[in-house]
Amino acid sequence: MFRGFADVKILLDEQQLNKGVEQLARSINQFYGLRPVTIIGVMTGSVILLADLIRKLDMPLRVGVLQTASYRGTQRGPLTINSEMILDVANREVLLIDDIFDTGNTLNAVIDMIHHLGPKSIQSAVLLQKTGKQQVELRPDFVAFDIPDEFVVGYGLDYNDEYRNLPHLACLEADDLPGADREN
Numbered sequence: 459m460f461r462g463f464a465d466v467k468i469l470l471d472e473q474q475l476n477k478g479v480e481q482l483a484r485s486i487n488q489f490y491g492l493r494p495v496t497i498i499g500v501m502t503g504s505v506i507l508l509a510d511l512i513r514k515l516d517m518p519l520r521v522g523v524l525q526t527a528s529y530r531g532t533q534r535g536p537l538t539i540n541s542e543m544i545l546d547v548a549n550r551e552v553l554l555i556d557d558i559f560d561t562g563n564t565l566n567a568v569i570d571m572i573h574h575l576g577p578k579s580i581q582s583a584v585l586l587q588k589t590g591k592q593q594v595e596l597r598p599d600f601v602a603f604d605i606p607d608e609f610v611v612g613y614g615l616d617y618n619d620e621y622r623n624l625p626h627l628a629c630l631e632a633d634d635l636p637g638a639d640r641e642n
Contacts, residue, residue, distance in 0.1 A: 466611070466621075466624070466628035466630060467628060467629045468626050468627070468628050469605060469610060469627045469629050470603065470605075470626060472625045475585075475613055475625075475626065476510075478603050479507065479511055479514065479585075479602060480514060481602065482511060482583060482600055482601075483514035483515055486515060486553065486583060486600055487514075487515060487516050487517070489581070489600075490517050490553075491517065492516065492517050492518070493517055493551060494517060494518040494519065494550070494551065495515075495517050495519045495520075495551050495552070495553050496519070496520045496521075496522065496545055496547050496550045496551065496553070497512060497515075497519050497522070497552075498523065498524060498545070498552060498553070498554050498555065499521070499524075499555045499556075500523075500524060500554060500564070500568060501523045501526070502525065502614070502616070502622075503557030503558065503614045503622075504555050504556050504585070504614060506613050507613070507614055508521070508523075508555050520550075522545035524568065526564050526567075526568065546575075547572060547576070548577065549576065551577070551578050551579045551581075552572055552579065553580075553581050553582070553583060554569065554572070554583070555582075555584075556584045556598075557584065557585050557613075558584060558587075558588065558610070558615060559584045559586065559588065559592075559597075559601070560588040560592075560607075562591075562592045562593055562594035562596050562597075563593060565582055565596060565598065566594045566596050569582065569596065581599040581600070582598045582599050582600070583598060583600035583601075584598040584601055584602070585602045585603065585613070585614075586602070586605050586615075587603070587604050587605070588606070589604055589606055589607060590607055608630075609630045610627055610628065610629055611630055612626050612627045
């Protein structure tokens with residue numbers, strides 16, 4: 459059963475998220491200047507970040523998406539990548555946009571896949587980087603926020619496809635998760 463938005467602990471409010479995305483855009487604008495960039499959003503979690511971020515970028519850009527999935531609720535499963543809609547990236551500068559970098563396995567796999575398509579360069583930008591969760595040597599090139607190891611939702615991130623529409627970033631506690639035992 460869906461629990462109301464007021465029941466979750468806010469980690470980053472709307473204003474903090476907006477400032478973080480603005481800083482992320484400044485860093486990306488400074489790095490690329492006016493060079494053309496192919497932006498690839500890693501869906502579905504990055505949908506809000508992608509929309510907000512590209513409106514703040516100054517360079518000529520193309521936008522495409524690919525979809526990944528590794529979570530089913532709070533359980534991590536095998537990573538799947540659906541790249542059927544990916545743009546031609548050969549000899550282009552590519553910027554991957556993702557919602558969260560925790561273990562790093564998703565971004566690592568996506569970069570490896572894109573690398574085989576022959577881009578000129580690949581950079582990555584993430585909204586969130588979880589402290590201490592990384593299982594790969596790779597680190598994102600651009601990070602808006604470092605966060606603690608919490609299960610977060612909102613601003614595009616979900617739990618079982620719920621909470622994506624929260625305008626802030628919230629932490630779900632065990633009793634916030636549907637199906638958890640709760641005292642009445």
